[in-house]
Amino acid sequence: MEQKIRVLVAKPGLDGHDRGAKVIARALRDAGMEVIYTGLRQTPEQIVSAAIQEDVDVVAMSILSGAHNHLFPRVMELLKEKGVDDVLVIGGGVIPDEDIAGLKAAGIAEVFTPGTPTTATIEFIKNNLKRKA
Amino acid sequence: MEQAVLLAGRVREGDPRATARLISMVEREDPSRLEALKLLHAWGGRAHIIGITGPPGSGKSTLTDKLVAELRARNRRVAVAAIDPSSPFTGGAILGDRIRMNRHATDEGVFIRSLATRGHLGGLSRACSETVRVLDAAGYDDIIIETVGVGQSEVDVVRLADTVVLVSVPGLGDDIQAIKAGVMEIGDVFCVNKADKDGTERVVREIRAMLETAVMNGASTRFSELFSALSTLSGAAHESAPDEGDEEKAAKEHFQQGAAHHVAKQGRDHGELQLPPVLATIAETGQGIAELVDAIKAHEAGLAATGLLALRRRQNLSWELGKAAADSILSILEGEERRVELDEQAAAVLAKKRDFYEALAIIRASLASRS
Ligand SMILES: Nc1nc2c(ncn2[C@@H]2O[C@H](COP(=O)(O)OP(=O)(O)OP(=O)(O)O)[C@@H](O)[C@H]2O)c(=O)[nH]1
């Protein structure tokens, strides 16, 4: 039986560029994962529906616009509403240190700020999957 | 077992989580999927399976997005299986088709699943046919399969789809070459996308010319099969069968009108030649999409009216069964026990105790006694 880690890479909010998201998508692919990329300007509802249909193990969100304190917890809330509790959710982007504790309290497992090597993200995913892979 | 019953029940109700879960089990070839698939068996066979294939970057995903919108407007529930290649080096994949379609994610009548080929050649993913079966049982009316960008050998989609849309674009010199080399035979409906670009008319003309040549040479293509079945049918209709089902008659007329319409619209006098539709579209703006859906649906109606739908599905299934049987024999041969036996026979052949064909006969006999 072949086990593959499936990751949804999503860009919630309105910011208009996704270089960071593409870099992480490529790094995860090179680490042997299947990455579903949803493109720019996704609503939390779209992200959660896509995560369910794609049956991913991980949702990785990246945000630059500053709306993370609203959008990340909203995704967690919707996942919970749909009864999805076995997906690892991580965040990245321009996120001030003082916001990180709040995001973690909302259920974001880890927050990766700019400059984090992609290998750290890959390691984190491999070690923290909520389902066995 | 209990779990399988539960899972199958939820798939039947159209629960997207259950559907997604079962597809994952299919993808990783989890043996416990079989119980659920067996339970769902009775529900399959209703969906219209539409294949979208063509060269990389020709706009398959953008077209699929627009097809979904148009089919939804016609009150159909739609599922998409979008396939992208896995990296042969790392086994990873970036599945990017969804980018073009994710606006449908929150529509409860739409289910989109991205699939990686996982080493499978032929333009589909390894578990594509089982995935389609799951989506079918989940009650989607139309299932669109977007293949990976095709070269010349990646045409497995004809084994799975009722209607194959072959997408071309202007400005790809060797695109036409690829089509010439035999991919053309697989199309039921032909679409020249990016019609906003120069050279569209020329590509449309070239495709039509090739189709004409194929028809005149009596080449066996998917569409020539359909047209000859249709003409038999209309011959029979002239002798007027009053007990013919209304629905069937309507479907037939619908298709004939559809085909006539498309031929007429192409503005050419084909004489007696019947050609499949060759449509120009601009997927980005949605231009030509309604006509494309009309052509796809007319094709389905034609298949149904002539009985070709059932015939093709049977042929495809028998091909799939054959392949599954071969795979299972292969896995027996690759087992440790067989390896030893093969090795012994090889030694015997080398030692001139028996010849190659005698050794082969012994292996075949021992396989047969096993199954
Ligand atoms: N000019 C023009 N561009 C289009 C049209 N349709 C799609 N495109 C563009 O063509 C590019 C590729 O489109 P996709 O829909 O991703 O093509 P695809 O065939 O699915 O690509 P692969 O899945 O990678 O093989 C995108 O930049 C689209 O915006 C069209 O009708 N006209």
Ligand SMILES: [Mg+2]
């Ligand atoms: Mg695509």
